[in-house]
Amino acid sequence: MEFETIPTVPTADEVLDRSLRRAAAKKKLKTNVDRANEEFVRAVASAIHDKLKSVVSSFPSFERLPPFYREVADILISLDRIKKSLGAVSWAADQARTVGSGYARSMRSGGETDRKRRQAVARIASIVHQVEDDLIFLNEARNILRKLPHVSEDEFTIVVAGFPNVGKSSFIRLVSTAEPEIAAYPFTTKGIIVGHRDIGRHERIQFIDTPGVLERPAEERNPIERQAVSAIINTADLVLFIIDTSEHCGYSIENQVRLLDEIRRLVEVPILTVVNKADIRAIEGYPTMSTLTGEGVDEVLDLLLTYRKESKKASPRGPLQSENQQ
Ligand SMILES: Nc1nc2c(ncn2[C@@H]2O[C@H](COP(=O)(O)OP(=O)(O)OP(=O)(O)O)[C@@H](O)[C@H]2O)c(=O)[nH]1
Structure with missing residues (x-):
């Protein structure tokens, strides 16, 4: 950068x-x-x-x-x-x-x-x-x-959203090819995690954590925090929203759904909602996984890659095009 x-x-x-x-x-x-x-x-x-x-x-x-x-x-x-x-x-x-x-x-x-x-x-x-x-x-x-996270414009970007402790960073670690970068994000005391996964020889997809200000209700966030959240969310080609239905993360399902609704209003890209901690409690109707046991993680990854393929068909972002943009 x-x-x-x-x-x-x-x-x-x-x-x-x-x-x-x-x-x-x-x-x-x-x-x-x-x-x-x-x-x-x-x-x-x-x-x-x-x-x-x-x-x-x-x-x-x-x-x-x-x-x-x-x-x-x-x-x-x-x-x-x-x-x-x-x-x-x-x-x-x-x-x-x-x-x-x-x-x-x-x-x-x-x-x-x-x-x-x-x-x-x-x-x-x-x-x-x-x-x-x-x-x-x-x-x-x-x-x-110089401390801002490395966010590439050219890679297919999946923003991983959800409340703290639902398993976002566990997921990014599991699916990343190399150790994810933990970058400071000046709007929050918590670092944000950026991971990559190689797919094919010359392509990578990028996973980005959401900044830790989402845990507070939208109306309690100041305008700067709101812009900071939207700056990250707007890098997304796809949002992966993780719900912890066991509620071990400390947030009720109701609150988590409220956040999901808020994010739906913020983005125009597709949102894939996935239930994590299926080892404790799985529910019907959503893709489920456990980032603790690894169960279901590959299936979620496959779903994400399918979305990527579909969206590439809709708007190709090949290397040639990105070079021209520079
Ligand atoms: N039982 C169970 N625990 C899990 C699972 N995934 C994560 N955890 C636990 O949940 C806690 C939070 O996981 P993280 O991956 O750090 O969650 P996060 O959403 O990245 O949290 P923040 O970094 O605070 O935003 C950790 O103690 C994990 O061990 C799971 O699938 N099952």
Whole structure:
């Protein structure tokens, strides 16, 4: 994911210290004092320019991000605010270079170059300090963004929903080819689980847990939590809703059905409802499984794969198409 490669965003003082140190090293190479001062100002300005521009270019273009990330980034830190800060940092980069070249040019003819050098550095430092808060904000944004779960846009995605303790993560673990990733999801203290299953040589399906805010009734969730839930749910090509009819999870069947109804209102994709913990209590009318004994799990998986085949017929998402979209 593109966010992982964003390096730490330096503070204003770090940008300045680093650039001044670099420039000081270059200054030593010149024996003529005036030329050394001029070179110093040029070097400071260009080091600051390059560093600030590299901060800007290390952020992905948000227009090109998959909807899930765009939506989540927007809820968490506001895309407008990120764009504004990137704009400010880019402005500071250009401004530092313009001011630096101006001073350097005026030092060409010699005269008071020590004073001009100090003045130039003070002005450039003040430009960098003007974007101090933007740099801090961008670093916070970076720290949040890089921890988001890896959600692929190109894989058939099954969102596994249901109350806590119904067996969602047990199911994802059982059907995943490799150990699922447990990612932080900033809207809840609980991690969310993302697992994959290889099907065929080049294809995988993706299973995603729902964030742990579903246990509260919809009206108790704040707007941010509601958007966060819908961002995950909207990645689904299919929702697998797990019901624990033994009620050992701590939620009544009635409450679980209420959640199912809510999810029905949220999504347009098909929902497959499955009863888990069949080793304790199975009921008629639904596919049943036990993620404890493994009974029925393969059958549920087969059902999911059948849904996938059907939906692929309706809207093909082959590798060619996904490459074109990038
Ligand atoms: N008897 C029985 N217990 C099960 C079964 N599946 C899961 N459990 C138990 O139920 C508990 C919760 O299982 P999880 O898979 O963690 O449930 P979850 O829905 O992922 O829970 P959260 O991670 O809290 O959302 C664990 O103690 C499991 O051992 C089952 O089929 N039968």
